[in-house]
Amino acid sequence: MEQPGFTASLVIACLIRVPSEVVKQRAQVSASSRTFQIFSDILYEEGIQGLYRGYKSTVLREIPFSLVQFPLWEFLKALWSWRQEHGVDSWQSAVCGAFAGGFAAAVTTPLDVAKTRIMLAKAGSSVAGxxxxxxxxxxxxxxxxxxxxxxxxPRMASISLGGFIFLGAYDQTRCLLSQVGREGS
Structure with a gap:
């Protein structure tokens, strides 16, 4: 995994993820408002920068999360492969992904708490900074x-499920594409 390109992709992904996360977080604490109304209120009261409140804290959460999750996922797959003396199946990769995601979620939860506090802080407060x-x-x-x-x-459960689905599907797709590539050669 190439670090500079990987880090850049996280930073760019956050440009899309953060506005939806800000709206989602605020919708969760004010169930009486509709999503579009929350979005409109943010733009009216805080401008476009309101949609990006917590951008830096999201990036600062995502980088260590990924630096824990992906190497741990690869390590667990290698360990499982070594123990059974052949490569892991996609379902085994998914199990490793679930564990790696859950562990990464646990150790980065304080950063997630900080991000949430920043996103939900009253505009103009010191935390909103x-x-x-x-x-x-x-x-x-x-x-x-x-x-x-x-x-x-709940964060560990959610991210474990996501790791199971995403990383298992990723490995399955990678295997299928490599088979197609070998057959095409």
Missing amino acids: GNVLSALRGVWRSQGLAGLFAGVF
Whole structure:
């Protein structure tokens, strides 16, 4: 995995992901508003930068998450392959992906908590400024370790399921394409 290109793709993906994440986060805490209304309110009250609140904190969460998930996924596949003395099947790759995703989710949950606090902060507040360390300190002071890991189990479950589906499908597709390539040669 080429790091500079990989990191650049994460940064670019966040350009698309962050506005939808901001709207989703705000919809979750104000169930009475409709999604389009929340989107419109953000644009009216904060401008386009309101849709990108938490962009830096999202990038700062995604990079370590990926640096944990993907190498761990590859390590687990290699270990499983070594133990059974042949390559892993797609379902085994999916299981490794689920474990790797869940573990990466657990260890990066404090960064996710900071990102969420920044996205949901009142416009103009110090937290809305986007300083991740400041947001983490605030959570630590008010809620301690439990606050830094708030939502860890639902996050692990969700990302484990996503890792199972995505990485399993990725490996299955990669295998199919390599078979097609060998047959075409």
